Amino acid sequence: MSDQLLLVAQVGGAHGVRGELKITTYTADPMAVADYKNLMRQDGSPGLVIASARPAKGGIVARVKGCDDRNAAEALRGLKLFIARDVLPEPEEDEFYLADLIGLAVETAAGEPLGKVKDVRDFGAGDLLEIQPRAGQSWWLPFTREAVPEVRLAEGKVIAAPPAVIEADPNEGRDEP
DSSP, rough: OOEEEEEEEEEEEETTTEEEEEEESSSTTHHHHHHHHHHHTTTEEEEEEEEEEEETTTTEEEEEOOOOHHHHHHHHTTTTEEEGGGGSSSOOOOOOGGGGTTEEEEEEEEOOOOEEEEEESSSSSEEEEEEOOOOOOOEEEESSSOOOOOGGGGTTTEEEEEEEEOOTTTTTTOOOO
């Protein structure tokens, strides 16, 4: 896992006229991103070097090397920032990083296979696991204790209790003519 890159932040755009950036962070402590200093692009090439930062709503406002005006800052809008997995401390026993879930098998408590964890995302309402079944489209599972009662990293699997799918009657709610 040492060569794995983890998404930790994304540039939102310019802040002011002196080249500062608004950066949305995906770390528990937003200022942790500033501690990493050298952030990479998704391909592993250099991304940004943070010179200074201060907390802001949803992340940080940072000064970065080589970005001295608003135009330079705006050119970085949308840049996703990564760090190498091996710079993070090893999690405690019974703890894990969300990125560690990607690739794990997903099955019910009865052992019925549901697929594999394709991705972990948070669209604003909490973490979701994207599950890719053997065939068909992927689907989303809330990463809650109720929907995912167990994570068994050593066994390479996640135990899931997906909600029942409710098929809606297309005629329900229509008045009969």
